[in-house]
Amino acid sequence: MTCLAENPHLEATGESSRGFAPVRFAADGLTAQRSSRHLAITPKYGRGPCEVDVRYLWCGAPDAPTLIVQGGISADRDVTSLDPAGNPGWWQALVADGAAIDLARWRVLAIDWVSPQELGADAVSSEDQADVLAALLGELGIGKVHAFVGASYGAMVALAFAARYPDAVDRLLLLAGAHRPHPMATAQRSVQRGIVRLGQSTGEVDQALALARQLAMTTYRGSDEFARRFSSEPAWRDGRFHLPVEDYLENAGRRFVERFDAERFLGLSESIDLHQVAPEQVPTATTLIGFPSDRLVPLADLCELQQRLLGRTTLEVVESPYGHDAFLKEPELLAPLLREALA
Amino acid sequence: MTCLAENPHLEATGESSRGFAPVRFAADGLTAQRSSRHLAITPKYGRGPCEVDVRYLWCGAPDAPTLIVQGGISADRDVTSLDPAGNPGWWQALVADGAAIDLARWRVLAIDWVSPQELGADAVSSEDQADVLAALLGELGIGKVHAFVGASYGAMVALAFAARYPDAVDRLLLLAGAHRPHPMATAQRSVQRGIVRLGQSTGEVDQALALARQLAMTTYRGSDEFARRFSSEPAWRDGRFHLPVEDYLENAGRRFVERFDAERFLGLSESIDLHQVAPEQVPTATTLIGFPSDRLVPLADLCELQQRLLGRTTLEVVESPYGHDAFLKEPELLAPLLREALA
Known part of the structure; x- marks a missing residue:
């Protein structure tokens, strides 16, 4: 994995009061980079190594351990809000100063997913996204992340990441995502x-x-x-x-x-739909969170995943009427589970 | 309901050996009309009375009581095969000489659903289909049917029929259909x-x-x-x-x-999606058949229907991996339930 980054990165600080839990950056001494890096990976469905600009957000307590946090395919790096005048992040209720993923305690890293077009490849794999994240960690000087918190497609990429870079992550928190699509x-x-x-x-x-x-x-x-x-x-x-x-x-x-x-x-x-990870190749301690009303990722698939993962695995079942989107719609139910899994 | 029928109807007899249960028409003295009638109804979403050609199949033992049998929106009047050289009917395994809906014992009537285009209306309602069937019964001289067996949309129309013409039907057998769409x-x-x-x-x-x-x-x-x-x-x-x-x-x-x-x-x-029948207006004895794997008509809706129907109602729950299509894919499981409900 060669890191070709030369792009400058911006330091953004500010104060936010939107969402479930207000985020204060400067006031609490939190830091945030919202920038991009020029990286090289070798895509699974490509024609050799290629370079890509990866947009990321890295924010939280300056010297704290980093957590990767990734959502579904339509989510972006703005997991939490940086700009007090802008929109809240897509997981603002759970990623904020004082929230379950506490920015005063952790530093959160999130990327915009890369597309096949950006890679110049026929398709993009969950392994490619994992490789992009690994390259970015190298670029940012992060040797190991405390946890990879992934929801939906983010959970798939987290499994691919842990299978490929088991020494780069201490634990996985996977919500509504499995080793294969149903x-x-x-x-x-x-x-x-x-x-x-x-x-x-x-x-x-x-x-x-x-x-x-x-x-x-x-x-x-x-x-x-x-x-x-x-x-x-x-x-x-x-x-x-x-x-x-x-x-x-x-x-x-x-x-x-x-x-x-x-x-x-x-x-x-x-x-x-191309995602496939052998759970037996994932040695990382894992917390799975599933929703019985999820029509997209049946609980049975998370049960199978739990049984097949190599590392110690806990499955938390959360009752919610919201189906797959419960990972977005139930911050109050998820907060204690996330806190405990990260502790 | 004015009946304007003047069309001739064809008498078709033949011998069939396709499908799960062979059907023999002429040999067993069975009779079949596969024809059309010109009828008038007043569509719910139309601009007054209108005339429509309704294509039907009426076949079985000549003097036997009639059963109406209707399937989903893509099913047609050919519930069973008439033509030995043609395709089997869409419910051939269950509607045949000696089958659960035994043509030696019953005479089965089925129509091609009428469309809004045929009615010249903005939309077609399940009540319109019920009115078409009632008009056809009048035209054919059938005072009362022993049962209305309806699956999917056919079950919806059966409920509309029983609510509007409670004296024209003795019992309902409803598979994977309810009083409202989910x-x-x-x-x-x-x-x-x-x-x-x-x-x-x-x-x-x-x-x-x-x-x-x-x-x-x-x-x-x-x-x-x-x-x-x-x-x-x-x-x-x-x-x-x-x-x-x-x-x-x-x-x-x-x-x-x-x-x-x-x-x-x-x-x-x-x-x-426009279908709505108040179950409290249906006095007819009813057997409901539902499939827990049905993603389109949840079993919970059949439970609610059972509780709200005015007449005596039984709910039969059939385990099958085939979802809504279990009414097509599980003739062996359905046969004893249909036999018993018709007895």
């Missing part, structure tokens, strides 16, 4: 990619990406949650009936298109 | 319709309809079934990875496009 979830993502390709071939990429996101939402959320929220009557509008759940889905689709790119979506969605 | 299933169908509309607006109707069917297949089948069948490695082909489940889905999509029309699909899919 074939039913693969089927659902395959249809999402088919929709996007149909949009690309007909010049309606935005509409198609929105529809693919609508479909994704039906897999992220819980069945009981939908039953509770969307039971009202259909409304006749614009020449057809609109059902309550449709308005919700259409809104979710539109918002996704504003922030996401079709090619990037295709590459990262496929990366989930 | 909002999660509505969400999934809504995306399917969005795909088809995207195809219509871009001139790629066939490709879109195939994709919609692929998505539908992920809702019809069981998660464990997919896990067992599709666990092999992806293959690189035509410039991208193909996952084992994708080949299965693509084949299912292609086959559907060969036999189904996009407008008809849109209308019947929407009809499921």
